[in-house]
Amino acid sequence: MKKLLALxxxxxxxxxxxxxxxxxLAMRSLADAAQAQDVAALEEKVDFPAFRASASDQLTTVAREQGGPLGELGGALAERFGGDLIDRAVTPENVGNLVASGALIGGLVPERLxxxxxxxxxxxDGLDHFRAVGTFEDGTAGPILLFRRDGLGWKLTGFELVRTLSF
Incomplete structure:
Protein backbone atom coordinates (compact mmCIF):
# COMPACT_ATOMS: atom_id res chain seq x y z
CA MET A 1 0.00 0.00 0.00
CA LYS A 2 2.84 2.40 0.81
CA LYS A 3 4.44 1.70 -2.58
CA LEU A 4 1.19 2.49 -4.37
CA LEU A 5 0.77 5.71 -2.41
CA ALA A 6 4.39 6.68 -3.16
CA LEU A 7 3.81 5.96 -6.87
CA LEU A 25 10.32 25.96 -20.97
CA ALA A 26 8.52 26.02 -24.34
CA MET A 27 8.54 29.83 -24.43
CA ARG A 28 12.20 30.00 -23.36
CA SER A 29 13.13 27.46 -26.03
CA LEU A 30 11.25 29.44 -28.69
CA ALA A 31 12.88 32.72 -27.57
CA ASP A 32 16.33 31.10 -27.63
CA ALA A 33 15.72 29.76 -31.16
CA ALA A 34 14.54 33.23 -32.26
CA GLN A 35 17.60 34.95 -30.77
CA ALA A 36 19.92 32.41 -32.41
CA GLN A 37 17.97 32.71 -35.69
CA ASP A 38 17.79 28.89 -35.71
CA VAL A 39 15.38 28.26 -38.61
CA ALA A 40 15.24 24.48 -38.09
CA ALA A 41 14.32 24.87 -34.40
CA LEU A 42 11.68 27.49 -35.25
CA GLU A 43 10.14 25.18 -37.85
CA GLU A 44 9.80 22.48 -35.18
CA LYS A 45 8.21 24.81 -32.62
CA VAL A 46 5.63 26.52 -34.85
CA ASP A 47 2.47 25.11 -36.47
CA PHE A 48 2.77 27.25 -39.61
CA PRO A 49 -0.67 26.48 -41.15
CA ALA A 50 -2.38 27.49 -37.88
CA PHE A 51 -0.10 30.51 -37.49
CA ARG A 52 -0.89 31.67 -41.05
CA ALA A 53 -4.63 31.26 -40.38
CA SER A 54 -4.25 33.43 -37.26
CA ALA A 55 -2.41 36.11 -39.25
CA SER A 56 -5.02 36.00 -42.02
CA ASP A 57 -7.89 36.39 -39.54
CA GLN A 58 -6.20 39.42 -37.98
CA LEU A 59 -5.53 41.05 -41.36
CA THR A 60 -9.19 40.64 -42.33
CA THR A 61 -10.41 41.94 -38.95
CA VAL A 62 -8.16 45.02 -39.08
CA ALA A 63 -9.31 45.78 -42.63
CA ARG A 64 -13.00 45.44 -41.68
CA GLU A 65 -12.58 47.62 -38.57
CA GLN A 66 -12.04 50.61 -40.83
CA GLY A 67 -15.84 50.80 -41.00
CA GLY A 68 -18.28 51.69 -43.74
CA PRO A 69 -18.09 50.55 -47.36
CA LEU A 70 -14.30 50.99 -47.41
CA GLY A 71 -13.96 48.66 -44.43
CA GLU A 72 -16.08 46.01 -46.13
CA LEU A 73 -14.06 46.43 -49.33
CA GLY A 74 -10.83 46.21 -47.36
CA GLY A 75 -12.06 43.09 -45.61
CA ALA A 76 -13.05 41.49 -48.90
CA LEU A 77 -9.68 42.38 -50.45
CA ALA A 78 -7.85 41.07 -47.38
CA GLU A 79 -9.73 37.78 -47.64
CA ARG A 80 -9.08 37.53 -51.39
CA PHE A 81 -5.44 38.63 -51.63
CA GLY A 82 -4.25 38.49 -48.03
CA GLY A 83 -3.47 34.77 -48.20
CA ASP A 84 -0.60 35.30 -50.63
CA LEU A 85 0.79 38.13 -48.53
CA ILE A 86 0.50 36.05 -45.36
CA ASP A 87 2.16 33.03 -47.01
CA ARG A 88 5.14 35.20 -47.95
CA ALA A 89 5.31 37.01 -44.61
CA VAL A 90 4.94 34.06 -42.24
CA THR A 91 8.35 32.45 -42.49
CA PRO A 92 10.52 30.97 -39.74
CA GLU A 93 12.72 34.07 -39.93
CA ASN A 94 9.79 36.46 -39.49
CA VAL A 95 8.26 34.41 -36.67
CA GLY A 96 11.67 34.55 -34.98
CA ASN A 97 11.62 38.32 -35.51
CA LEU A 98 8.18 38.51 -33.85
CA VAL A 99 9.44 36.62 -30.80
CA ALA A 100 12.70 38.58 -30.59
CA SER A 101 11.52 42.12 -31.41
CA GLY A 102 7.72 42.20 -31.23
CA ALA A 103 7.01 42.65 -34.95
CA LEU A 104 6.36 40.00 -37.60
CA ILE A 105 7.94 42.20 -40.26
CA GLY A 106 11.15 44.01 -39.32
CA GLY A 107 10.85 47.75 -38.87
CA LEU A 108 7.19 47.78 -37.82
CA VAL A 109 8.01 48.24 -34.15
CA PRO A 110 7.82 51.93 -33.18
CA GLU A 111 11.25 53.57 -33.03
CA ARG A 112 11.17 54.06 -29.24
CA LEU A 113 10.72 50.30 -28.69
CA ASP A 125 -5.57 28.64 -20.56
CA GLY A 126 -6.23 25.12 -19.25
CA LEU A 127 -4.30 21.94 -20.03
CA ASP A 128 -4.15 22.40 -23.79
CA HIS A 129 -3.41 26.10 -24.34
CA PHE A 130 -1.33 28.94 -22.98
CA ARG A 131 -0.53 32.50 -23.95
CA ALA A 132 2.87 34.16 -23.81
CA VAL A 133 2.28 37.86 -23.18
CA GLY A 134 5.05 40.17 -24.35
CA THR A 135 6.01 43.36 -22.54
CA PHE A 136 8.74 45.83 -23.44
CA GLU A 137 11.15 47.18 -20.80
CA ASP A 138 9.19 50.42 -20.39
CA GLY A 139 5.95 48.49 -19.73
CA THR A 140 4.51 48.88 -23.22
CA ALA A 141 2.40 45.89 -24.20
CA GLY A 142 3.91 43.64 -26.84
CA PRO A 143 2.45 40.82 -28.90
CA ILE A 144 0.66 37.83 -27.43
CA LEU A 145 1.71 34.40 -28.65
CA LEU A 146 -0.81 31.54 -28.60
CA PHE A 147 0.34 27.97 -27.95
CA ARG A 148 -1.42 24.61 -28.21
CA ARG A 149 -0.33 21.40 -26.53
CA ASP A 150 1.31 18.91 -28.90
CA GLY A 151 1.74 15.62 -27.01
CA LEU A 152 3.76 16.59 -23.94
CA GLY A 153 5.22 19.62 -25.74
CA TRP A 154 3.82 22.85 -27.17
CA LYS A 155 3.51 24.45 -30.62
CA LEU A 156 3.07 28.12 -31.42
CA THR A 157 -0.22 28.38 -33.33
CA GLY A 158 -1.01 32.07 -33.51
CA PHE A 159 -0.56 35.55 -32.17
CA GLU A 160 -2.42 38.71 -31.27
CA LEU A 161 -0.85 42.02 -32.08
CA VAL A 162 -1.52 44.75 -29.61
CA ARG A 163 -3.04 47.84 -31.26
CA THR A 164 -0.12 50.03 -30.19
CA LEU A 165 2.19 47.84 -32.29
CA SER A 166 -0.01 47.19 -35.32
CA PHE A 167 -0.02 49.81 -38.03
Missing part, protein backbone atom coordinates in the same frame (compact mmCIF):
# COMPACT_ATOMS: atom_id res chain seq x y z
CA UNK A 8 0.65 8.09 -6.92
CA UNK A 9 2.48 10.95 -5.19
CA UNK A 10 5.39 10.65 -7.64
CA UNK A 11 3.01 10.74 -10.63
CA UNK A 12 1.16 13.74 -9.16
CA UNK A 13 4.45 15.59 -8.62
CA UNK A 14 5.62 14.80 -12.16
CA UNK A 15 2.33 16.02 -13.61
CA UNK A 16 2.39 19.17 -11.49
CA UNK A 17 5.97 19.88 -12.56
CA UNK A 18 5.04 19.43 -16.21
CA UNK A 19 1.87 21.53 -15.84
CA UNK A 20 3.68 24.50 -14.33
CA UNK A 21 7.10 24.29 -16.00
CA UNK A 22 6.44 23.14 -19.57
CA UNK A 23 4.91 26.41 -20.87
CA UNK A 24 7.83 28.40 -19.47
CA UNK A 114 13.38 49.01 -31.10
CA UNK A 115 16.21 49.10 -28.58
CA UNK A 116 14.15 47.73 -25.68
CA UNK A 117 14.22 44.11 -24.62
CA UNK A 118 10.98 42.18 -24.95
CA UNK A 119 10.09 40.02 -21.93
CA UNK A 120 7.51 37.24 -21.80
CA UNK A 121 5.02 36.08 -19.16
CA UNK A 122 3.03 32.87 -19.44
CA UNK A 123 -0.73 32.72 -18.81
CA UNK A 124 -2.32 29.28 -18.70
Missing amino acids: IILIALAFGGWYFASPW RTQELGWDVER
Whole structure:
Protein backbone atom coordinates (compact mmCIF):
# COMPACT_ATOMS: atom_id res chain seq x y z
CA MET A 1 0.00 0.00 0.00
CA LYS A 2 2.84 2.40 0.81
CA LYS A 3 4.44 1.70 -2.58
CA LEU A 4 1.19 2.49 -4.37
CA LEU A 5 0.77 5.71 -2.41
CA ALA A 6 4.39 6.68 -3.16
CA LEU A 7 3.81 5.96 -6.87
CA ILE A 8 0.65 8.09 -6.92
CA ILE A 9 2.48 10.95 -5.19
CA LEU A 10 5.39 10.65 -7.64
CA ILE A 11 3.01 10.74 -10.63
CA ALA A 12 1.16 13.74 -9.16
CA LEU A 13 4.45 15.59 -8.62
CA ALA A 14 5.62 14.80 -12.16
CA PHE A 15 2.33 16.02 -13.61
CA GLY A 16 2.39 19.17 -11.49
CA GLY A 17 5.97 19.88 -12.56
CA TRP A 18 5.04 19.43 -16.21
CA TYR A 19 1.87 21.53 -15.84
CA PHE A 20 3.68 24.50 -14.33
CA ALA A 21 7.10 24.29 -16.00
CA SER A 22 6.44 23.14 -19.57
CA PRO A 23 4.91 26.41 -20.87
CA TRP A 24 7.83 28.40 -19.47
CA LEU A 25 10.32 25.96 -20.97
CA ALA A 26 8.52 26.02 -24.34
CA MET A 27 8.54 29.83 -24.43
CA ARG A 28 12.20 30.00 -23.36
CA SER A 29 13.13 27.46 -26.03
CA LEU A 30 11.25 29.44 -28.69
CA ALA A 31 12.88 32.72 -27.57
CA ASP A 32 16.33 31.10 -27.63
CA ALA A 33 15.72 29.76 -31.16
CA ALA A 34 14.54 33.23 -32.26
CA GLN A 35 17.60 34.95 -30.77
CA ALA A 36 19.92 32.41 -32.41
CA GLN A 37 17.97 32.71 -35.69
CA ASP A 38 17.79 28.89 -35.71
CA VAL A 39 15.38 28.26 -38.61
CA ALA A 40 15.24 24.48 -38.09
CA ALA A 41 14.32 24.87 -34.40
CA LEU A 42 11.68 27.49 -35.25
CA GLU A 43 10.14 25.18 -37.85
CA GLU A 44 9.80 22.48 -35.18
CA LYS A 45 8.21 24.81 -32.62
CA VAL A 46 5.63 26.52 -34.85
CA ASP A 47 2.47 25.11 -36.47
CA PHE A 48 2.77 27.25 -39.61
CA PRO A 49 -0.67 26.48 -41.15
CA ALA A 50 -2.38 27.49 -37.88
CA PHE A 51 -0.10 30.51 -37.49
CA ARG A 52 -0.89 31.67 -41.05
CA ALA A 53 -4.63 31.26 -40.38
CA SER A 54 -4.25 33.43 -37.26
CA ALA A 55 -2.41 36.11 -39.25
CA SER A 56 -5.02 36.00 -42.02
CA ASP A 57 -7.89 36.39 -39.54
CA GLN A 58 -6.20 39.42 -37.98
CA LEU A 59 -5.53 41.05 -41.36
CA THR A 60 -9.19 40.64 -42.33
CA THR A 61 -10.41 41.94 -38.95
CA VAL A 62 -8.16 45.02 -39.08
CA ALA A 63 -9.31 45.78 -42.63
CA ARG A 64 -13.00 45.44 -41.68
CA GLU A 65 -12.58 47.62 -38.57
CA GLN A 66 -12.04 50.61 -40.83
CA GLY A 67 -15.84 50.80 -41.00
CA GLY A 68 -18.28 51.69 -43.74
CA PRO A 69 -18.09 50.55 -47.36
CA LEU A 70 -14.30 50.99 -47.41
CA GLY A 71 -13.96 48.66 -44.43
CA GLU A 72 -16.08 46.01 -46.13
CA LEU A 73 -14.06 46.43 -49.33
CA GLY A 74 -10.83 46.21 -47.36
CA GLY A 75 -12.06 43.09 -45.61
CA ALA A 76 -13.05 41.49 -48.90
CA LEU A 77 -9.68 42.38 -50.45
CA ALA A 78 -7.85 41.07 -47.38
CA GLU A 79 -9.73 37.78 -47.64
CA ARG A 80 -9.08 37.53 -51.39
CA PHE A 81 -5.44 38.63 -51.63
CA GLY A 82 -4.25 38.49 -48.03
CA GLY A 83 -3.47 34.77 -48.20
CA ASP A 84 -0.60 35.30 -50.63
CA LEU A 85 0.79 38.13 -48.53
CA ILE A 86 0.50 36.05 -45.36
CA ASP A 87 2.16 33.03 -47.01
CA ARG A 88 5.14 35.20 -47.95
CA ALA A 89 5.31 37.01 -44.61
CA VAL A 90 4.94 34.06 -42.24
CA THR A 91 8.35 32.45 -42.49
CA PRO A 92 10.52 30.97 -39.74
CA GLU A 93 12.72 34.07 -39.93
CA ASN A 94 9.79 36.46 -39.49
CA VAL A 95 8.26 34.41 -36.67
CA GLY A 96 11.67 34.55 -34.98
CA ASN A 97 11.62 38.32 -35.51
CA LEU A 98 8.18 38.51 -33.85
CA VAL A 99 9.44 36.62 -30.80
CA ALA A 100 12.70 38.58 -30.59
CA SER A 101 11.52 42.12 -31.41
CA GLY A 102 7.72 42.20 -31.23
CA ALA A 103 7.01 42.65 -34.95
CA LEU A 104 6.36 40.00 -37.60
CA ILE A 105 7.94 42.20 -40.26
CA GLY A 106 11.15 44.01 -39.32
CA GLY A 107 10.85 47.75 -38.87
CA LEU A 108 7.19 47.78 -37.82
CA VAL A 109 8.01 48.24 -34.15
CA PRO A 110 7.82 51.93 -33.18
CA GLU A 111 11.25 53.57 -33.03
CA ARG A 112 11.17 54.06 -29.24
CA LEU A 113 10.72 50.30 -28.69
CA ARG A 114 13.38 49.01 -31.10
CA THR A 115 16.21 49.10 -28.58
CA GLN A 116 14.15 47.73 -25.68
CA GLU A 117 14.22 44.11 -24.62
CA LEU A 118 10.98 42.18 -24.95
CA GLY A 119 10.09 40.02 -21.93
CA TRP A 120 7.51 37.24 -21.80
CA ASP A 121 5.02 36.08 -19.16
CA VAL A 122 3.03 32.87 -19.44
CA GLU A 123 -0.73 32.72 -18.81
CA ARG A 124 -2.32 29.28 -18.70
CA ASP A 125 -5.57 28.64 -20.56
CA GLY A 126 -6.23 25.12 -19.25
CA LEU A 127 -4.30 21.94 -20.03
CA ASP A 128 -4.15 22.40 -23.79
CA HIS A 129 -3.41 26.10 -24.34
CA PHE A 130 -1.33 28.94 -22.98
CA ARG A 131 -0.53 32.50 -23.95
CA ALA A 132 2.87 34.16 -23.81
CA VAL A 133 2.28 37.86 -23.18
CA GLY A 134 5.05 40.17 -24.35
CA THR A 135 6.01 43.36 -22.54
CA PHE A 136 8.74 45.83 -23.44
CA GLU A 137 11.15 47.18 -20.80
CA ASP A 138 9.19 50.42 -20.39
CA GLY A 139 5.95 48.49 -19.73
CA THR A 140 4.51 48.88 -23.22
CA ALA A 141 2.40 45.89 -24.20
CA GLY A 142 3.91 43.64 -26.84
CA PRO A 143 2.45 40.82 -28.90
CA ILE A 144 0.66 37.83 -27.43
CA LEU A 145 1.71 34.40 -28.65
CA LEU A 146 -0.81 31.54 -28.60
CA PHE A 147 0.34 27.97 -27.95
CA ARG A 148 -1.42 24.61 -28.21
CA ARG A 149 -0.33 21.40 -26.53
CA ASP A 150 1.31 18.91 -28.90
CA GLY A 151 1.74 15.62 -27.01
CA LEU A 152 3.76 16.59 -23.94
CA GLY A 153 5.22 19.62 -25.74
CA TRP A 154 3.82 22.85 -27.17
CA LYS A 155 3.51 24.45 -30.62
CA LEU A 156 3.07 28.12 -31.42
CA THR A 157 -0.22 28.38 -33.33
CA GLY A 158 -1.01 32.07 -33.51
CA PHE A 159 -0.56 35.55 -32.17
CA GLU A 160 -2.42 38.71 -31.27
CA LEU A 161 -0.85 42.02 -32.08
CA VAL A 162 -1.52 44.75 -29.61
CA ARG A 163 -3.04 47.84 -31.26
CA THR A 164 -0.12 50.03 -30.19
CA LEU A 165 2.19 47.84 -32.29
CA SER A 166 -0.01 47.19 -35.32
CA PHE A 167 -0.02 49.81 -38.03
